[in-house]
Amino acid sequence: MIAGAETAWRSGTVVGLSGECSLPRERIGGKAWSIDHMRGLGLPVPPAFVLTTDAWRDFTERGTIADDIWQAVRDGIAALEHDTGRGFGSTSAPLLVSVRSGAAVSMPGMMDTVLNLGINDEVERSLAVATGSAGYAADTHRRFRAQYRDTVVGASGATVPADPWEQLRGAVTAVFGSWDSQRAKAYRRNRGVAGDLGTAVTVQAMVFGNLDRDSGTGVLFSRNPNTGDGPAYGEWLIGGQGEDVVSGRTTPRPLADLAAAQPKVHRQLIEAAELLERDGRDIQDIEFTVESGRLWLLQSRPAKRSARAAVRAAVAMADEGLITTAEAVRRVGAEQIGVVLRPAGTVADSSEALARGESACPGVAFGVVVTDPDEAEARAQAGEDVILVRPTTSPDDLPGMIAARAVVTESGGTTSHAALVSRELGRPCVVGCGPGVVAALAGRRVTVDGGSGVVLDGEVAGAAVDAAALDDVRRLAGWAGVTPEELSGAIDPEPEDAGAQSVTRAVSDLELLRLIGVKGRVRTDVVAAGLGGDIAEVTARCADLVSAGSCADTPAGLRLTPDGRQRLAGLLEIERGTVDATAMTAAYADFCVVNAELKEIVTAWQMKDAATPNDHADPEYDAAVLDRLTGLHRRVRPLAERLGALAPRLARYRDRLDRAVERIGGGDHTWVARPIMDSYHTVWFELHEDLIGLCGLSRAEEAAAGRAE
Secondary structure (H helix, E strand, O other): OOHHHHHHHHHOOEEEOOOOOOOOHHHHHHHHHHHHHHHHOOOOOOOEEEEOHHHHHHHHHHOOOOHHHHHHHHHHHHHHHHHHOOEEOOOOOEEOEEEEEEEOOOOOOOOOEEEEEOOOHHHHHHHHHHHOOHHHHHHHHHHHHHHHHHHHHOOOOOOOOOOHHHHHHHHHHHHHHHOOOHHHHHHHHHHOOOOOOOEEEEEEEOOOOOOOOOOEEEEEEOOOOOOOOOOOEEEEEEOOOHHHHHHOOOOOEEOHHHHHHOHHHHHHHHHHHHHHHHHHOOOEEEEEEEEOOEEEEEEEEEOOOOHHHHHHHHHHHHHHOOOOHHHHHHHOOHHHHHHHOOOOOEOOOHHHOOEEOEEEEOOEEEEEEEOOHHHHHHHHHOOOOEEEEEOOOOHHHHHHHHHOOEEEEOOOOOOOHHHHHHHHHOOOEEEOOOOOHHHHHOOOEEEEEOOOOEEEEOOOOEOOOOHHHHHHHHHHHHHHOOOHHHHHOOOOOOOOOHHHOOOOOOOOHHHHHHHHHHHOOEOHHHHHHHHOOOHHHHHHHHHHHHHOOOEEEEOOEEEEOHHHHHHHHHHHHHHHOOOOHHHHHHHHHHHHHHHHHHHHHHHHHHEEEOOEEOOOOOHHHHHHHHHHHHHHHHHHHHHHHHHHHHOHHHHHHHHHHHHHHHHHHOOOHHHOOOOOOOOHHHHHHHHHHHHHHHOOOOHHHHHHOOOOO
């Protein structure tokens, strides 16, 4: 290793993944962290190295890959050659590699990947001779050319370089650049992910699911991500590569097919899934390849799951001793409880379905079918309920998926892009409905029953809430020491008519106007999440406020009008008359003490000192700041409960702060102080505003007193 490359390797811009990497997920990305962790557990993982997010920042500043970093990449390839006994660009024993993005926060399908890199005409001929399969060699070369043209060159008929090193430089550059693609930006805006986190790039030796009939690729969940139940659940595609499954272009087969054809491999896979779930104490989403009867694991990460699966898994894992009951409660947000306690299916006879496929995310949604994602986005912005129906979805469809009430696809399985993203967005989703569905449903008004996997004509009523879901919620509430109503803010657990169970938390005009006023401009789904209300009800109530002239609907969200601010002032005056002024003033004084400490913590998170921004490159420093934050939160919870007792409208703040701490503890540090989401600092600021108002004060007065700068 030459001096420049050694510097790059030691400085953390290029790092080997041997199972001993000490860098945090924030610097090497979730994919590389997973590879290194699995290798450390002794699991079968192809060798790899990673260009860290520090390399991404260097690339972003320079606009090119620095010479010392590129030399370290060449040394990384040399290490892969040593581990595999193959040569990059060799025609005797060729080494092909994958080049994949890997952000610290999972962004499924949002950034670029190039597989089979290192192949050219000579390498193709060598592979054909070595394997005795000209078809495999040609298929591998075809896949590479198509993906390279799409990802790196951006033109279907463009020339692909024959030099493997030129291919590699182009792919790394493209993956770094994909962090700023429109689809990635749209995803981050929707999920509140910071734009300055950047992406790492993982370079890994290829293994081939398209090699022969004993080869294939698949995705395994350690528990069903739709329901949260065991046993392991997955899909498998003979003769495929990973992109075939996750893209949804091909509908895979149940994992039982692998068990029947290769029972030893299936057993090894299940054992690996059990180990990874015990180790991670969470549902795992595992990508794997079988090459000529040999199992390889490519990635494992906490699985995207439906709200029902989140609740079921939390309860089940507590029962199994994997997590504590306190952690089970922390893992489930109030908004997930609300979703679980809404009907997951309909009362309709599924035999009358217009289309039928696999359930990818439960829930019920009604709207008009739109087949173009741009049209879906435009019509949703105009206030229309739309259902997005596509042959399959890709990352470019994300804005339309966000806008839609539900997603339906012709092809793809429950591990496809459409399924994964819909579960994360909380959209009912039915996949694999078969060819012709797009044309058959276009323009129709339909109901999507994600739980049953059907699309029904017209608007169909929801069915009763599942009794098992109610039982899980009651158990969580019992562990939390609260009633189910307090846990969710959204259910009467013992309705008189069991067939008419519904999620209805009365949200007052005061709560709506106050939250809209504090946030300035806000979407209705954010309002519903913050207040713990049913999104359909809150959306309708917000529409009423717009009709009454209290709010205006802008492209950036709802905002108060002058009439709305005047009405809010009157409602706050009435609320102040119901609150014990002496007790509230004393509680506010206690809040101001911890408020000063919170300001110090947030400042420390953002700045190491007055002249040095925190670049989050020092994990020990960040960990110390986060420890201060969680310690402060433990002391704040009793105060938050006290405030809720004094003014019931404030009770939701404890849950929102808990949720932020849970997300931070899970590794998503954007929840510390990100202003466009319900981060800890954002919720804290809103609580401060409410306390100022309930004490009859103004922000200007408090700022002058040094309590509200």
